[in-house]
Amino acid sequence: MQNILVIGAGKIGSLIAFLLAHSDVYHVYLADIQADNPEVKRLGNIPNFNYVQLDATDVTQIAAFIQENKIAAIISSLPYYCNIPIAKVAAENHLHYFDLTEDVETTKAVESLVNTSSKSIFVPQCGLAPGFISIVANDLMRHFPQLDTVKLRVGALPVNISNALQYSLTWSTDGLINEYGNPCLAVLHGEPVSLQPLEGLEEIEIDGLQYEAFNTSGGIGSLVETYAGKIKDMNYKTIRYPGHCEKIKFLMNDLRLNEDRQTLKHIFEHAIPKTFQDIVLVYVSVTGTINNQYIEKNYVRKFYPQIKYDHHWSAIQLTTASGICAVLDMVMTNADKYHGFVRQEDFSYDELIANRFGSYFAEG
Secondary structure, eight states, rough: EEEEEEEEHHHHHHHHHHEEETTTTTTEEEOOOOOOOHHHHOSSSOOOEEEEEOOTTOHHHHHHHHHTTTTTEEEOOOOOOHHHHHHHHHHHTTTTTEEEOOHHHHHHHHHHTTTTTTEEEOOOOOOOTHHHHHHHHHHTTTOOEEEEEEEEEEEEEEEOOOOOTOOOOOOHHHHHHHHSSSOOEEEEEEEEEEOOOSSOOOOEEEEEEEEEEEEEETTTTTTHHHHTTTTTEEEEEEEEOOTTHHHIIIIIISSSSGGHHHHHHHHHHHHHOOOOOOEEEEEEEEEETTTEEEEEEEEEEEEEOOTTTTTTEEEEHHHHHHHHHHHHHHHHHGGGGOEEOOOOSSSSSSHHHHHHHTHHHOOO
């Protein structure tokens, strides 16, 4: 049984630990700075599990814990701006490293830590977007000898709307603001470009329901780099209910709260309710030429909350945690297949949904 350290015991980190521990393959240490953590209390008594109080900023303390407990891999489920020190500890102690970041600069910093002579495997961006959607898109794209356009769309939405923003907090507020406020990588006319967030507004219809989608940062992951020079157009947008983008632009641009993100975070967390009654939409469209015909292939799925081991989990928790658990499991059970810095598109979609954790994506 391999020992895994999960740092960050929030809604996603607690489910990651919960799933890994219940597999009876991993012993999980879930670490957080809080001594009395409500998310951990909710888990109850589960097998192969210990909760430990660690300060993520104290790398000396973390390194000592790693060595004392023979940790094989670290998962960071912390906000993106906390990941680099954790990744450095992993590199210095020759451990495998996984995170959920959507932040482009953080991912570049993690990649710079990879030592080609080390057996450590570094896999950032293991969540939903980037993460699962990167694996789906790559699986569709590989069928096309000549690619034209790729559209990646993801939305985590409340089932019921209760406010003017038509939105509820379903995941990290820091991550949400980051994707709404940072430049967005894309491919346009064959060239890598940086697009403005909250622009590119479009209507989208899924199962007869109307949504909107607009540019957001990070969700495209490393696909722009992987497919540079091989595709005409590729972009990532976030799906929301109609009218959301206009109101967010007023807050972030007109009121200039993108320049004061702590205030914006306070507003969001004070005024917007959290919900576990959510739905996750994943939409990928790929067009290109196959056998001299212009063809389109799509992946469109809706994911819902589920009960796992007598606990209720939201759709965004399950899509995010299932993705990183599956990727970790594929690496840990076949480490010789992967080397150094690994991108999400290096993982097979078929292997993902056949995995014990990735099977959630096959269920939909």
